[in-house]
Amino acid sequence: MTVEKTIARSVCPLDCPDTCGLHVTLEGERITRVTGDPDHPVTRGTICHKVRHFPARVHHPDRLLYPMKRIGPKGEGQFKRITWEEALEEITRRFQGAARSHGPESILPYSYYGNMGIVNNGSMDRRFFHRLGATRLKRTICNVAGNAGFEMTMGLKGALDPEDTIHSRYVILWGGDFVSTNMHQMMFLSEARKRGARIIAVDVRRNRTARWADEFIQLYPGTDAALALGMMHVMVEEGLTDDPFIRENTIGWESFRERVREYPPEAVQRVTGVSADTIRRLAREYAAAEPSLIRIGNGLQHHDNGGMTVRTLACLPALTGQWKYRGGGALKENGLSAVNKERLERPDLLPDPSVRSVNMIHLGDVLLDATPPVTCLFVYTTNPAAVAPSQEKVIRGLLREDLFTVVHELFLTDTARYADLVLPATSHFENLDLYKSYWHLYVQVARPIIQPPGEAWSNYRLFRTLAERMGFTDPCFSDEPEEIIRQALTHPDNPCLQGIDVDDLMEKGIAKVDLSSSPLFPERLAHPGEKIALYSERMKRAGLDPLPSYQPLPEGKDATDPLDAAHPFMLISPPNHQFLNTSMGNLPPLRRMEGQPLLEIHPYDAAALGIEDENPVRVKNERGSCLLTARVTEDVLPGVVVSTGLWWRDNHLDGHGGINRLTPDREADLGGGAVFFSTAVSVEKEEKADC
Numbered sequence: 001m002t003v004e005k006t007i008a009r010s011v012c013p014l015d016c017p018d019t020c021g022l023h024v025t026l027e028g029e030r031i032t033r034v035t036g037d038p039d040h041p042v043t044r045g046t047i048c049h050k051v052r053h054f055p056a057r058v059h060h061p062d063r064l065l066y067p068m069k070r071i072g073p074k075g076e077g078q079f080k081r082i083t084w085e086e087a088l089e090e091i092t093r094r095f096q097g098a099a100r101s102h103g104p105e106s107i108l109p110y111s112y113y114g115n116m117g118i119v120n121n122g123s124m125d126r127r128f129f130h131r132l133g134a135t136r137l138k139r140t141i142c143n144v145a146g147n148a149g150f151e152m153t154m155g156l157k158g159a160l161d162p163e164d165t166i167h168s169r170y171v172i173l174w175g176g177d178f179v180s181t182n183m184h185q186m187m188f189l190s191e192a193r194k195r196g197a198r199i200i201a202v203d204v205r206r207n208r209t210a211r212w213a214d215e216f217i218q219l220y221p222g223t224d225a226a227l228a229l230g231m232m233h234v235m236v237e238e239g240l241t242d243d244p245f246i247r248e249n250t251i252g253w254e255s256f257r258e259r260v261r262e263y264p265p266e267a268v269q270r271v272t273g274v275s276a277d278t279i280r281r282l283a284r285e286y287a288a289a290e291p292s293l294i295r296i297g298n299g300l301q302h303h304d305n306g307g308m309t310v311r312t313l314a315c316l317p318a319l320t321g322q323w324k325y326r327g328g329g330a331l332k333e334n335g336l337s338a339v340n341k342e343r344l345e346r347p348d349l350l351p352d353p354s355v356r357s358v359n360m361i362h363l364g365d366v367l368l369d370a371t372p373p374v375t376c377l378f379v380y381t382t383n384p385a386a387v388a389p390s391q392e393k394v395i396r397g398l399l400r401e402d403l404f405t406v407v408h409e410l411f412l413t414d415t416a417r418y419a420d421l422v423l424p425a426t427s428h429f430e431n432l433d434l435y436k437s438y439w440h441l442y443v444q445v446a447r448p449i450i451q452p453p454g455e456a457w458s459n460y461r462l463f464r465t466l467a468e469r470m471g472f473t474d475p476c477f478s479d480e481p482e483e484i485i486r487q488a489l490t491h492p493d494n495p496c497l498q499g500i501d502v503d504d505l506m507e508k509g510i511a512k513v514d515l516s517s518s519p520l521f522p523e524r525l526a527h528p529g530e531k532i533a534l535y536s537e538r539m540k541r542a543g544l545d546p547l548p549s550y551q552p553l554p555e556g557k558d559a560t561d562p563l564d565a566a567h568p569f570m571l572i573s574p575p576n577h578q579f580l581n582t583s584m585g586n587l588p589p590l591r592r593m594e595g596q597p598l599l600e601i602h603p604y605d606a607a608a609l610g611i612e613d614e615n616p617v618r619v620k621n622e623r624g625s626c627l628l629t630a631r632v633t634e635d636v637l638p639g640v641v642v643s644t645g646l647w648w649r650d651n652h653l654d655g656h657g658g659i660n661r662l663t664p665d666r667e668a669d670l671g672g673g674a675v676f677f678s679t680a681v682s683v684e685k686e687e688k689a690d691c
């Protein structure tokens with residue numbers, strides 16, 4: 001019997017800037033194909049390879065179907081099936097007990113953006129934990145340092161329509177691997193290139209984006225601010241700046257000019273490893289182009305100096321007045337579709353507004369040392385046992401016998417293995433939700449197109465039910481998903497949302513935020529009356545240098561340093577092409593395409609250490625160690641090693657877990673951001689490779 005095929009519209013829920021519109025082929029209750037929505041103005045019928053494998057993720061034989069309770073030692077992954085009733089009863093009892101014995105602060109919610117839907121991740125869940133009085137979580141793991149840095153210069157998060165980047169004539173792709181992480185940006189830039197644009201990539205590794213670009217400029221990790229200051233030195237020295245624009249629209253030009261004098265190209269060459277000639281040429285080409293665009297990635301801000309680095313890069317377009325032009329300026333993220341967070345999350349429900357907040361990157365320390373102690377941990381929509389820094393501490397925390405851990409998940413992830421209770425989650429194809437992009441300017445609604453498998457519950461349903469069980473009667477706990485979508489889009493502080501007709505959005509599934517209230521310049525740049533801060537009082541108030549500067553990393557080296565004998569290599573661990581953080585890493589075809597967890601090392605270093613291609617190598621520092629397989633390649637500089645992807649624990653040679661065993665849990669200079677890439681390590685050949 002042939003089953004009839006139908007096509008349904010959906011939206012990609014993953015933590016990816018592109019937030020694609022999807023066309024989903026259904027054969028009965030099965031999703032058999034996922035492709036790009038041809039009518040979506042940004043997706044334009046094309047999606048990434050990994051999401052074409054979504055049918056295998058949704059119908060994966062390992063999907064969690066029932067609530068389960070731990071029966072073996074923590075971390076061993078042995079569970080027995082229980083009912084939802086038993087699970088809810090246990091959570092309620094444990095939470096009430098924790099609140100009585102140590103106060104509600106001893107309960108820690110831990111979530112990130114495994115699903116970007118606002119109904120399921122960013123409303124009912126937040127309301128529940130606020131009303132409970134649980135510890136608050138600062139969600140810092142991804143982009144906060146860079147966003148804070150951008151705002152220090154520009155006054156707001158970002159204000160460029162990426163569809164305009166087809167008009168850019170000169171583009172610097174700076175510190176991101178956009179071919180893998182923002183493919184539709186690359187589609188727009190392909191068009192720009194057809195119209196004559198020249199495209200430069202600045203990165204520490206010859207990644208896919210560097211290969212695609214017209215020119216690749218390779219530098220040492222964490223030295224980007226020095227490179228930008230060197231370019232600005234040349235622009236000032238050679239009179240390549242748009243002085244009328246600068247006088248009218250910036251603050252601090254005089255002191256800024258003095259500062260950039262301290263960065264002549266020869267000095268910058270010594271720090272970055274980029275030749276003085278290249279710096280001069282780059283500065284001249286950049287200054288001559290109109291419009292020019294800097295697309296700022298996330299990679300360069302995962303460093304101790306990440307905030308200052310992005311703040312410094314964000315000064316560049318002002319020097320030649322690029323903000324005047326369509327397709328000119330700098331793009332970090334789009335802040336134009338900000339939804340009404342207060343209304344969604346209801347911080348006013350907190351019984352005690354002074355309840356403690358913890359920075360999510362300190363999870364290990366918080367589980368091991370906090371006072372009052374964390375007695376209950378509730379993890380959803382993230383996989384901290386694999387993605388959080390200083391993993392050995394995180395695991396020790398998760399192993400605490402007196403910690404009650406709940407994990408709501410689609411799969412038995414590295415984190416779920418440590419749970420006392422595992423709860424099955426729906427996939428986004430099973431829910432109604434609202435999605436906004438942090439890059440393009442469309443908001444989208446996706447409707448459920450299949451039934452949840454087994455007894456899977458959405459986050460929304462879970463937290464709504466838990467609120468009821470805890471006796472929370474505030475009316476907001478009865479809001480239906482559609483009501484939450486309306487609340488999100490009713491936001492008096494964001495004029496760009498005002499033109500959105502929610503009924504129309506519910507029917508058509510897509511709407512664009514309205515930029516007419518916010519013309520190109522200067523209103524779209526800064527708060528009214530505010531200017532571009534070449535000199536920043538806010539930086540000064542934050543205890544930082546008010547002028548752009550290069551701050552060397554506290555751990556590791558730039559091109560000037562002699563090798564540190566104990567940990568001579570800088571380790572960078574960026575995302576890979578086929579996974580989305582750890583999501584999709586359990587799909588065999590994608591895993592096969594990525595091969596295995598590798599360590600890229602320069603031939604010069606490999607020879608010095610007696611390492612050959614495919615040798616097992618032990619990477620170590622004072623935080624931990626990790627066993628990887630060597631790939632000897634000139635894609636990395638001497639002194640820098642790279643391991644891509646966030647792999648599941650079992651994919652490592654020794655089954656002992658991943659790269660985050662090595663990464664520090666320090667905070668970046670701004671926003672409390674994560675500094676994954678400021679990691680110094682030693683590397684040695686693993687002699688007893690019997691694993």
Ligand SMILES: Nc1nc2c(c(=O)[nH]1)N[C@H]1C(S)=C(S)[C@@H](COP(=O)(O)OP(=O)(O)OC[C@H]3O[C@@H](n4cnc5c(=O)[nH]c(N)nc54)[C@H](O)[C@@H]3O)O[C@H]1N2
Pocket residue numbers: 015016017142143174175176177178180181182202203204205207220221222223224296297298299300303572574575576577578579580581582677
């Ligand atoms: N395929 C795929 N797509 C993804 C993800 C994924 O895991 N896989 N993750 C998603 C998420 S959550 C995010 S935040 C985005 C991130 O996407 P991007 O904004 O592209 O940022 P990263 O991929 O973190 O950037 C990593 C790049 O930064 C480089 N880098 C590291 N340190 C430095 C430095 O000091 N200077 C310079 N110039 N470059 C440096 C690395 O070599 C690497 O090429 O991608 C999203 N999209």
Ligand SMILES: Nc1nc2c(c(=O)[nH]1)N[C@H]1C(S)=C(S)[C@@H](COP(=O)(O)OP(=O)(O)OC[C@H]3O[C@@H](n4cnc5c(=O)[nH]c(N)nc54)[C@H](O)[C@@H]3O)O[C@H]1N2
Pocket residue numbers: 015112113114115120141142143298380381382383384387388408409410411413425426427428459573574575580581582583646659660663676
């Ligand atoms: N070394 C190193 N570490 C990094 C990075 C790096 O570049 N290098 N990148 C960092 C960055 S930028 C980020 S954003 C973080 C990302 O880290 P995470 O946010 O933890 O991302 P994922 O690993 O994709 O885990 C998301 C989980 O959510 C689950 N999930 C999906 N939808 C739902 C749902 O509706 N409900 C529930 N309950 N669960 C759901 C998925 O199955 C998946 O297991 O990792 C960070 N860690």
Ligand code: SF4
Pocket residue numbers: 012013014016017018019020047048049051183184580
């Ligand atoms: S992961 Fe990104 S590029 Fe791939 S389908 Fe989703 S939104 Fe589009």
Ligand SMILES: [Mo]
Pocket residue numbers: 015141142143
């Ligand atoms: Mo991220």
